[in-house]
Amino acid sequence: MMKPLLIIAFVLSSLSGFCQDKYFTKTGKIEFYSKAPLEDIEAKNKTVAALLDTKSGSVQFSVLMKGFEFPKALMQEHFNENYVESNTYPKAEFKGTITNNSSVAYSKDGSYPVKVKGQLTIHGVTKDVETQGTIKTEDGKVQLVSAFNILLSDYKIKIPALVKDKLNNNIKISVDCKLEPLK
Amino acid sequence: MKRIVLLVVLIAVVAGGWYAYKEYHRTNADLTGRTPDFEMSAGDLISRFEKDTVASKKYIDKVIAVDGKVKSIDKDGNPVVIALGDAGQMSSVQCSMDSTYVKDYQSIREGDALSIKGMCTGGRTEELFGTDVILNRCVLNKK
Numbered sequence: 001m002m003k004p005l006l007i008i009a010f011v012l013s014s015l016s017g018f019c020q021d022k023y024f025t026k027t028g029k030i031e032f033y034s035k036a037p038l039e040d041i042e043a044k045n046k047t048v049a050a051l052l053d054t055k056s057g058s059v060q061f062s063v064l065m066k067g068f069e070f071p072k073a074l075m076q077e078h079f080n081e082n083y084v085e086s087n088t089y090p091k092a093e094f095k096g097t098i099t100n101n102s103s104v105a106y107s108k109d110g111s112y113p114v115k116v117k118g119q120l121t122i123h124g125v126t127k128d129v130e131t132q133g134t135i136k137t138e139d140g141k142v143q144l145v146s147a148f149n150i151l152l153s154d155y156k157i158k159i160p161a162l163v164k165d166k167l168n169n170n171i172k173i174s175v176d177c178k179l180e181p182l183k
Numbered sequence: 184m185k186r187i188v189l190l191v192v193l194i195a196v197v198a199g200g201w202y203a204y205k206e207y208h209r210t211n212a213d214l215t216g217r218t219p220d221f222e223m224s225a226g227d228l229i230s231r232f233e234k235d236t237v238a239s240k241k242y243i244d245k246v247i248a249v250d251g252k253v254k255s256i257d258k259d260g261n262p263v264v265i266a267l268g269d270a271g272q273m274s275s276v277q278c279s280m281d282s283t284y285v286k287d288y289q290s291i292r293e294g295d296a297l298s299i300k301g302m303c304t305g306g307r308t309e310e311l312f313g314t315d316v317i318l319n320r321c322v323l324n325k326k
Contacts, residue, residue, distance in 0.1 A: 047317045069262075
């Protein structure tokens with residue numbers, strides 16, 4: 001009598017091992033870049049948290065603004081104090097879905113073009129964002145790569161009048177996160 | 184008299200220019216020689232951020248020396264990120280390491296006991312992830 005139950009339990013437990021649908025990382029990378037007459041601005045952060053549910057295609061990213069490192073200290077201080085006001089708005093977040101999730105074969109190694117739609121929150125302002133990216137699957141890991149542009153003015157990030165013509169309102173954001181199965 | 188005034192003005196301009204130049208090109212300070220503002224275990228720091236997000240603000244923008252076991256190390260890309268904490272838990276202290284000393288991190292393995300000091304940039308709590316405290320520009324803390 002016990003045997004069939006045990007078999008069922010065993011089959012179920014082994015199945016759950018195969019049905020891996022959540023992937024995550026805490027060391028994802030986000031960089032941003034802006035080309036401007038006064039000077040190019042670039043910064044990077046490699047402590048991005050990312051979570052992907054391969055079943056539903058939902059994806060989210062969260063990053064601490066103070067964690068962005070600039071080559072120049074003064075730029076980093078201005079970024080935190082005057083532009084993104086990171087004491088008041090410490091986190092930036094993206095929550096969205098992969099709209100063509102069904103076309104990604106997560107269990108097979110490969111590279112898949114994807115479309116992502118969701119909400120991006122920076123500086124306390126939430127905006128709809130739509131972008132394209134690539135999902136690469138290899139050795140049970142899932143890599144999410146994307147790049148898109150945002151306007152500082154959309155997120156109420158003010159450029160001081162003095163440098164208005166010299167800084168670019170358009171910022172390129174690059175995302176590169178390698179996710180592992182969430183156990 | 185005019186000459187002295189002119190000289191003073193000249194000195195002021197040169198000094199001001201030199202200061203502006205230095206300030207503009209200043210890079211983030213190397214934390215190697217810095218005395219930490221706080222010293223504690225990774226578990227302690229995580230629980231302080233877990234318990235009270237308001238009280239934990241006093242650690243932000245401060246240099247913290249953290250002791251703990253290496254939970255994971257990500258050497259893929261720049262900078263190297265070392266997570267300190269309990270292997271059985273999701274929460275950790277994420278240490279984004281100073282790339283100047285990248286050679287020193289190559290021999291570090293999971294499970295090693297380490298002391299790392301870095302600038303605290305804050306904490307984040309996510310439902311599935313636990314609580315992470317993030318330190319930037321980290322260096323190995325030689326006691």
